[in-house]
Amino acid sequence: MGRIITIVSGKGGVGKTSLTANLGVALAQSGLKVLLVDADVAMANLSLILGMQSSPITLHDVLLGESTIGDAVYDGPGGVFFVPSGLSLEAYRRVDSERLESVIRSIQEKYDYILIDAPAGIEKNVMAAIAAAEETLIVTTPDSPSVADAIKIKLVAQRLNVNPIGAIINFVRNEKGEIRAQDITKLLELPVLGTVPEDPEIRRSFMQENALPMILHKPNSPASNAIRKIAQKLSGKAVEAESEAKGQGFFSRLFGKFRKK
Template identity: 45%
Template sequence: MAITIAVASGKGGTGKTTTCANLAVALSQFGKEVTVIDADISMANLELVMGIEGRPITLNDVLAGTHDIKSAIYEGPAGVKVVPAGVSLDSFKKARPERLLEVLSKLEEECEILLIDCPAGIGKEALTAISAAEQLIIVVNPEISSISDALKVVSIANRVETNVLGAIVNRVTEDSSELSARSIETILEVPIIGIVPEDPNVRRSSAFGVPIILKHSDSIASQAIIELAAKLVGKKYIPEKKAKESFVKKFFKGVFGGRKK
C-alpha cells in the first residue's frame, strides 16, 4: 500500500500544482515509485506542468464510470505515473466526484507514494481528497491572505484526522513585507518543511511543459524541492548551489528567533 500525501492550498495561485508535480519527480529520482493524481477535476492543470496534455482517457472519464483507473495512468517525466483530470468540459459534466475515494484506494496498490494534487480551498472535492490521504502538505505564500486561508485547510485536516506533515512556503523573496517563517509557523501551528524561493525558471519550465527540476536542475527552486524530497524519504542532500543557501537560511532564521521587521 502506498503512502498517500495530499498537497493542498487555501487559495489558488500559490504554486501548489507546480510544487506537487516537481516533488513527485524529485521523489522518483530518489528511487521511489510515485503516482501523482490531479484531483482538481474542475480546474485541471497538472497535465500541462507534466507535459502530457491531450491524453484520451482521464480521471473525469473514470469518475464518469466509462473507464477503469488503470487506463488513465500515464508515464510522465522521470518515470512518475500521472493521472490527469482532463480539460474536456463534456467529461467534467459526466464525472461523479463522490467516486474519488474508490479511485484513490485502487491507486494506492500501484505505487509506493501517491501524491494527490488537491483543489484549492475547502470545497467538497478538496475535503474528499484530504480525508482520503494519510498525510497533508499545505503550500502557502508568505502573505497573510494565503496563511489565513491555509489555516482553514489545516483545521479541516485535523478534523478528518489527516496528519499534517507541514507547510511549504513557496515563492519566497527577500521583501520586507513577507511574513517570517516564525510567524507562519505560529499562525498555522505546523512546521515549515520546505522553503522554495521565487525563481523565474519556474515560469520558463512551465512554458515548455517540463518540470523545473528536470529543465533547470541547479536553479534555486529546484534545489529547494529536491532537498525537501530528500527529507521526506530520509536521505541527506546537499544543494548544489551553496552560494544560494544563505537566502534560505536567512528566511529560516525566523523559525529560531529572527523576525522580519
C-alpha cells in the same frame, strides 16, 4: 502501503500544481515509485506542467465509472506515473468526486508515494481530494491572506481525519514584510518542511516548446534545489541533481504521451 499525500492550499495560485510536479519528480529521482494525480477536476493544469497534453483516458472517465484507474495511469517525465484530469466541462459536471477516495486507495499498494494535486478553496472537490489521502502538505505564500487560508484548510483536513504533516512556503523573496518561517510554524502549529524561492524558471519550464517540470529543465535553479531538499525531508532519501534534460525532453514527452501503464 504507499503514502498518499494531498497538496492543498486554501488560497489559489500559490504553487500547488508546480510543487506537486516537481516534488514528484524529485521523489522519483531518489528511486521511489511515485504517482501524481490531478484532482483539480475543473481546472486541470498538471498535464501542462508535466508536458503531456493528450491523454485519451482521464480521471473523469474513472470517476464516471467508465474506465478503471489502471487505464488512466500514464508514464510521465522523470520517471513519475501520472493520472491526468479531463478537460471536458460536460464530463466535469457529471463527475462524482466522492469516488476518488476508493479509487486512490485501490492502487495504494502499487506506489511508494501518491501525490494528489488539489484544487484551491474548500469546496466539495477540494474536500474529496483531501479525503482521498492520509496526509496533507499545505502550501502557502509568506503573506497573511495565504496563511489565513492555510489555517482554514488545515482545520478542514483535521475534520476529515487527514493528517496535516507540514507546510511549504512558496514564492519566498526574503523581502521586508514577509511572514517568517518560524511565525508560520507558530500560526499553523505545523512544521515548515521547506521554503521555495520565487524563481522565474518555474514558469519558463512549461512555457518552452518542450514543457518539462523545472527540476528536469533547470535542475540547479534555486527553486529546484529547495524542492529536492523538501523531497529529502519527506522521504529521508537523498536526491541527486540530474544534469539538464535537454536531450531527454523529447523522449520523456514521447513516452509520456503514448505509453500507458
